[in-house]
Amino acid sequence: MAEKQGQGLETTIKTGLRTSQLNVDLAPLLKMNESEIEERVRGELDSNPALEPKADPDDEGSTPGGEKDEGSTPDDEGESDFDFGNNDDDDNGDDTAPNYRASNHSADDEYYGPTAVEEPTLSDYLMQQVRERDISPEQEIIAQYIVGSLDDNGFLQRSPSAIADDITFSDGRIEVEPADVEAVLKIVRQLDPPGIAATDLRDCILLQLRRMPVTDLVEETIELVDKYFDLLGKKHYDKICASMNIDEHRLRQLIELVRSVNPKPGSGFSGGTSETVRQQITPDYEVDVDGDKLTLTLLNRIPELQISESYTRLYNEYNNTKATSRAQRDTMTDIHDKYNRASNFITLLHMRQQRLFxxxxxxxxxxxxxxxxxxxxxxxxxxxxxxxxxxxxxxxxISRTTQGKYVTTPWGVYPLKHFFSEGLGEVSTHTVLQALKKLVDDEDKSHPLSDDALCELLNKQGYDVKRRTVAKYRDRLGIAVARLRKTI
Known part of the structure; x- marks a missing residue:
């Protein structure tokens, strides 16, 4: 079965940006879910006259020669089928093995409206990443306190000294110095979303810029934010240009990169530390099941984009014309900027689709x-x-492409984060959590099981867990300690 691109993306326009710069501009697009990317596309169409949707929807799926395209693909390598066979690493390509293929819905397929789902909190997301790091139990406790001190926007408003005092005098398990908190804070500030645990807006922007691939544009933007943030806020552009020895056109590029980062990295998550909330989402993927065969669909509802013919003509015309006045130079610069922005945006959308798929x-x-x-x-x-x-x-x-994304399956709608777990040997954390929940559900409520007892029973079932891990998993499941579960 060949894949259908459906609402594809025009990719024949050559971009004027280097790959490293494209990757920088791609980062915020990767983090957007289906609804957000649709809104971004609408915004680009409204603000850039050089960009337009493909005019005739009846041409969708047709090649320039008029023949139906049966097998375009969002994959970088141009493969038309993703025949993964079974899930074993030593798959020998047996023809009888189950397989899945990829496809992409077209405009007249079923529309997936918003669905109510359980959304983990920012704390859940950050602590999942913390547990993937090679850190000590004491550092994990410190990380929990740091994460718990973040505000709704993801900023850290408390000092390492105050957090150290909280842990030492309130927790009672460990004694912590401010230097210990600062060491763990460096780890937390490396987590996704970029910019998390910043102390202020300037710090937040710098954290995100320093995570980008190193280019001249990125380095100059870091200098702008690091040294001239106050002047930037006051719009003293002449002073900035003079101090940095750049022209206004270059300054606009730097400011555009500053605007591309997220000033509130925690705002895309629900508040709180352990509870989940219900929100309306639109799935980004669909997985259909037919026996052992899985069909993965990228639910792409983005219209096919192209550069308008009128702007292409203007671009070519001014490319072959020498400016004779300042007004003509300004017009040429404006046309080139809009044309290149449209070209780059089309390329970025295609790259986003490839990576998501x-x-x-x-x-x-x-x-x-x-x-x-x-x-x-x-x-x-x-x-x-x-x-x-x-x-x-x-x-x-991968962190960006999975953030805030959902897949609809015959078994329900799941956030992509649901499929990640640190695991215990060959056993997923999800499996241990299910086993722990069953033990608690089946316990004698007049004599509930202690964490030690739960640990012993899980060990007998073949799960190599420690008592501290059992307590952590019990908290994750929202199960109270034994004495609070006791009933008469």
């Missing part, structure tokens, strides 16, 4: 058994670096 394909391959059965116990241990290895991207890219 390959990331989800890697997740589906690793979690094949769950998608076939819907059985939580079939979820395998999987962390960001596993998917990064399979998809061929770096961990930060």
């Amino acid at each position: 390959k990331t989800m394909a890697a997740i589906v391959k690793r979690q094949h058994d769950f998608f076939v059965t819907g059985d939580e116990s079939q979820l395998k241990p999987m962390v960001l670096k596993d998917v990064a290895h399979d998809a061929g991207y770096d961990v930060s890219t």
Whole structure:
């Protein structure tokens, strides 16, 4: 079965940006979910006259020669089928093995409206990343306090000294110095979303800029924010240009990059530290199940974009014209800027589609058994670096492409974060959590099981967990300590 691109993306326009700069501009697009990217596309169409949707929807799926295109693909390598076979690493390509293929809905397919789902909090998301790091139990406790001190926008308003005092005098388990908190804070500030745990807006912007690939544009923007942030806020552009020895056109590019970062990195999550909230979402992917065969669909409802013919003519005309006045130079600069912005945006949308598709394909391959059965116990241990290895991207890219994204399956709608867990050996954390929940559900409520007893029973079932891990998992499930579960 060949894939159908559906509402594809025009990719024949050559971009004027280097790959490193494209990757910088791509980062915020990767973090957007389906609704957000649709809004961004509408904004670009409204603000840039050089950009337009493809005029005739009847041409969708047709090649320049008029023949129907049966097999375009969002994949970088141009493969038309993703035949993963089974989920074993030593798959020998047996023709009888189950497989999944990728496709993309077209405009007249079923529309997926908003769905109510449980959304984890910012604290949940950050602590999941913390547990993937090689840190000590004491550092994890400190990280919990740091994460718990973040405001709704993801900013840290308390000093390391105050947090150290809280842990030492309130927790009672460990004694902590401000230097210990500062060491863990450096780790937290490396987590996604970028900019988290910043002390103020300037710090937040710098954290995000320093996570971007190093280019001249990024380095100059870091200098702008680091040294001239106050002047930037007061719009003293002449002073900035003079101090940095740049012209207004270059300053506009630097400011555009500053505006591309998220000034409130925690705002995309629900508040609180342990509860989940219900929100309306639109799935980004669909996985259909037919026996052992899985069909992955990227639910792309973005219209096909192109550069308008009138702007292409203007661009070509002014490319072959020598400016004779300042007004003509300004007009030429404006046309070039809009043309290049449209070209780059089209390219970025295509790159975004490629990365989203390959990331989800890697997740589906690793979690094949769950998608076939819907059985939580079939979820395998999987962390960001596993998917990064399979998809061929770096961990930060996978973090962005999975953030805030959802997949609809026959078993329900799931956030992509649901499929990640640190695992215990060959056993997924989800499996241990289910086993722990069953033990508590089946316990004698007049004599509830202590954490020691739960640990012993889990060990007998083959789960190598410690008492401290049991307590952590019990908290994650929202299960009270034994004495509070006791009933008469």
